[in-house]
Amino acid sequence: LRHYFYENGLVTLNFDASYASLDRITEILDRAAIVRTLMQIPGVDAVSFLVDGKPLKDAAGAVVGNMNADTFIYNAGKEINNYDKGRILLYFTNQEGNKLVPIYRTVIYSSNVSMEQVIAEELVKGPASDISRPTINPDTKVLNVTLQDGICYVDFNEKFLSEPYQVKPDIVIYSIVNSLAELTEVNKVQISVNGSTADKFMDSIPLSTLFERKLDME
Incomplete structure (x- = not known):
């Protein structure tokens, strides 16, 4: 400065x-x-x-x-004072792990938490039925979510890089991207791990990419 x-x-x-x-x-x-x-x-x-x-x-x-x-739409871990109720569309995967499956979910969440944060955390929780399979390692933690200039920045811990479900790498990435892109204010998604975009997800997809929704995977 x-x-x-x-x-x-x-x-x-x-x-x-x-x-x-x-x-x-x-x-x-x-x-x-x-x-x-x-x-x-x-x-x-x-x-x-x-x-x-x-x-x-x-x-x-x-x-x-x-x-x-x-x-800035930003969650700073404030004390929960009020709750909101909403219906969100999440994308998990099919039994083969090669296609996205849309699942609607009703959520009750703190009004201090952005909808982008809610979506990221609900994806980590995985589906509630056997209609679809989870895409993200359940040990993953959502560290931060920020929305700025139409870009949603999602930061996970290192557990995100390990995939226990034998799901195709692009399915994991676009389960996140397409779910967040259901929000009108989200045009692109940037994924990071512990604040860094230097990693490649499953050694194949550079996290430095600004991801946009892919309709052909739904």
């Missing part, structure tokens, strides 16, 4: 050029944490990021602009 200044409720942070070298997930999560922290200060209405004196741009090249706590 080179410098910052405050004027009329707007905090502007100016970072040096090294900020641009952050990987996409780290940048999004760090930015969300900074903005949400600063928004707790009385008198702060918005936060703006500059890189080398120029407005920060997103992955699509658009200027990010002023941000506040509502800019």
Whole structure:
């Protein structure tokens, strides 16, 4: 951080050029944490990021602009105060593990948790009947879910990389992607493990990929 200044409720942070070298997930999560922290200060209405004196741009090249706590859909593990009820569509797999199977599920969840987080956690739980099979290792933990600029960032622990169900790798990935893409605000999905996209899922699918829904797998 080179410098910052405050004027009329707007905090502007100016970072040096090294900020641009952050990987996409780290940048999004760090930015969300900074903005949400600063928004707790009385008198702060918005936060703006500059890189080398120029407005920060997103992955699509658009200027990010002023941000506040509502800019990010983010679960920070807050205490559960209220519950919501919703119906979601999850994609598991068939008995052969080579095709996605859509399953509707009614869920009751904390209002502090985003629907993206709910979907990720319900996928880990697996199906409730033998109509379909699970796709994700049940020991997997959902570490973080963030939605920004139409991209849903899902971070799992290392257990995600081991697949005990003999399911095709792309079926596992697209059970996540297609389930999240049922939400109108999700256009793409980025999957990471312990904050990193350097791994290949089952040594075949690079997690550095921005995944989009595949209808031909449903």
